[in-house]
Amino acid sequence: MTAPTDRLFLPDAYLSTVEGKVVGIDGEGGILLDRTNFYATSGGQPGDTGFLERADGSQISITGTVYGDAAKTIVRHLPDEDAPVPVIGETLVLHIDWDRRYRLMRMHTACHLLSVVCPYPITGAAVGENESRVDLDMSEVPDKKSVTLELMQLVEGNHPIFTRTITEDELAANPGLVKSKNVRPPAGAGTIRLVCIGDEASVDSQPCGGTHVSETAEVGAIHIGKIEKKGRENRRFRIRFGALDRG
Known part of the structure; x- marks a missing residue:
């Protein structure tokens, strides 16, 4: 074996x-x-x-x-x-391929920030080099400019990002840490890896096995390019690099 x-x-x-x-x-x-x-x-x-x-x-x-x-x-x-x-x-x-990985690290971090700005259950996600999507279980359609502004406030706040480990029992006692509606962290290892944002995880903390940057400022300019309706209570957010076109 x-x-x-x-x-x-x-x-x-x-x-x-x-x-x-x-x-x-x-x-x-x-x-x-x-x-x-x-x-x-x-x-x-x-x-x-x-x-x-x-x-x-x-x-x-x-x-x-x-x-x-x-x-x-x-x-x-x-x-x-x-x-x-x-x-x-x-x-x-x-x-x-470091350039590719680093873009994915920045994008994955941006997805975490979106879950802070829009704290709804996540029904799906895909991290991409130039665009990522996050599906949220929500009925309203927020203004993409407002969401972008809040995202950039978190980016520019340059909050530290770090990981820590908790036990499966601790996770069970704090079910709100899991933001995904349909997927649970793998069980059996005894411990769960948390990705934390902000001093003392003041901005966010959630189970994740992905790669992320060490400070939110590294994400750089991002914006919500589109919000799509994918059902009565499902909205798909498309996160893209670069500033929002205000034209």
Whole structure:
């Protein structure tokens, strides 16, 4: 049985390069490493792309990263179909596509901020490099300019962002921490990772396994590009980079 992957992106989302050892190649060609800085697709955030550098300087292009088990403990690195196959025990240097990852970190953080400005149950979400969507269980249609203004106030407040761990029992005693209406944090590990915003989590605190920036100012200029009606009580917010066009 393959040992769990040491997921270095959880304690340090800024780790763009690291060494890892090949511990297996699965039946579909996925590369398994003892540790990785490559984020695996989860929670609406797409997995990392990049390349694995061999000792001779050649590269193994990675087109995606996913989990290989239901418990989300084993990370599979998906190579380009023409990429060479490493050998078990080989040490590689892992390079994520940092520009892409950083945009996703900023966007994922923006999604958290939207859940603060519009505190309604989340029914779906997808983090993108240039646009993200968050579906909220709400009946009214807010003004996108007003929501944008409140978002930018949080961004410009430059609140710190950090993680902490609580027990599953603590989460059960504080069900309001879970903002998703349909998805619960994975159980069984005994602990839950919280992403917190603001001093002493004064702005927000919610379970999340994604990657985020360390201060809200890093998000940069964002705006609500569109709010769509997706049912009587479901609204889809589209978050985009850049300032809102006030024309």
